[in-house]
Amino acid sequence: MDIEERTYFNGLGYQVFGPILLGYIRWIKERYKERNLDLILCPSRDGFIVNQVMTKFYPEIKTSYFYTSRLASVIPLLSSKNDLCSMLDLYRSWPETFTVSLLLDRLGIGYLVDQLEHFDLYEGYCLRKDNIIYDKKFLAFFNRFKNDIYINSNSQKELLIKYLMPYQGKTLGFVDLGSGTILSSLASFCREYNLNIKFESLNFQGGDRSYFCNINDAYIKVLFRFSYILLELFFTAPHSSVVKYEREIDNKLMAVLSKNTNDFDVTNSLHLGAINYMKKHFLSDDCLESVFSEYFQLGMYPDIDALNFWKNIKIDANSKNQELLCPVDLRKKNIKDIFFTLKSSLWLSGQLTLLRMPKWMLKLIYTTYFIKYKLIK
Known part of the structure; x- marks a missing residue:
């Protein structure tokens, strides 16, 4: 990553993702008190930056980074x-x-x-x-x-029980960005094997107890339909996913990470920018709606020139390494290929902008989806 790219992503971390992160950890702090939680559990990899900033800005709240995955x-x-x-x-x-x-x-x-x-x-x-x-x-x-x-599952079961033992008898706030597979699996595991651990979901979005429960539903649904992958990229950790647990020679537990060739410079730069925003605005009073104003512009109506910074980024999605934006040559692609590219796109509005779709058409698509979700509701 060159200096120009690093400056760009640092700026995005500060301007776009910093306000979102600040709003989210403030909400987590309130839930910690409200639900009388013993500890905030930040699972890998979605909880990495949350664990960092909670430890730094709210040291009085017990926080732990927990190596896990689906x-x-x-x-x-x-x-x-x-x-x-x-x-x-x-x-x-x-x-x-x-x-x-x-x-x-x-x-x-x-x-x-x-x-x-x-x-x-x-x-x-x-x-x-x-x-x-x-x-x-x-x-x-x-x-x-x-x-x-069954043999492998039983082996991993014994190791996971050992990993969870320090949390026995505690009520844990569980930072959750995804579909909920990890949280539901850990809760089921504790019930199945009689571990006295209670999990309270601290959902980023989804459900009436999530961070977004007070925001206009249709607005969020449309925004995330077009650009949720950008939030996933920001909230991920600069390390690969856990594939299993193993015992080390001294009998300690070790999380084994997958082999990943992705470059984490973008994630690190976004995190650094967001932390700098936190340092400057930690005491500011931004409302929940306003923290998404900059993200809305990036996610829905990205600048065509800025997309050059995103073209070579790959991300773990749908259980495979996938390009965030797929290069499309309209002179060589037929309609069927273009439709497939859009259907499988991780960042739909970015992909449409790359295809030179004018902003007024993006706004029309956004408005159509917005009305659709409002009618469904």
Whole structure:
């Protein structure tokens, strides 16, 4: 990352994401008192920057960074399920279609990919959650290695119990940005194995007890429909995801991280800018609506020149490494390819701007979606 890029993302962190972060941690502080919480648990990776600023600006509030992920929280529960569908339901979200390779990772047996060929399968073989029980080839593979799933799950179960033991008897505020898979899995795990730990969700958005519960619903839905990935990029940690737990030689627990080639310079620059904003405006009195004014402009109506800074960014999305913005050459792409690019786009308004869509058309699309969500409500 050169100086110009670093300056740009530092500025975004300060101007766009700093107000959002400040509003969120103030809300967390109030919930900490209101719900009589013992500790704020900041899960990796969404809770990384929250843990940093809570520790720095609210040192009186007990905060802990907890290494976990969807895999690390769900795999220990797999051994409590008797069939494939029940296992898959432990994950709250699935892509419309997904590869066998992804499925094996989520079942904790990614190391068995070399066995696929014996069942006329391959890593890129596609499945759908709603009809997987009719796929005879994969069911044969599953039944053959179901015991391996249980063995690995039980091993991870024992390690997760050990990791959770320091929180026994406590009520934890759980910082949550995603679909809720991690929180629901940890809560289910504690009930299943009689751990006396209570979780209180500190949802960033969604539900009547979330940070956004008092904001116009349609406004937020449309904004996030077009640009939520930018918030995910900001709130992620500058390290890769947890894939499992292991014991070290001295019997201590260690979180094993995935191999990730992503460059975290953008995330670090955004975080630095947001922290600088916090230092200057910590005592200011911004209302909840106003903290999103700058984000709205970036998320919905990005400047075409500024998009040059975003073109080469890759992000973990839909369980794969994906470009934030896909390059599109209108002279070489047909309508079908362009539609697919837009449908799979992580930042829809950014992608439309890259296609040179005028701002008045973006505003028309935004207004249409806004009216749609208002009518649904």
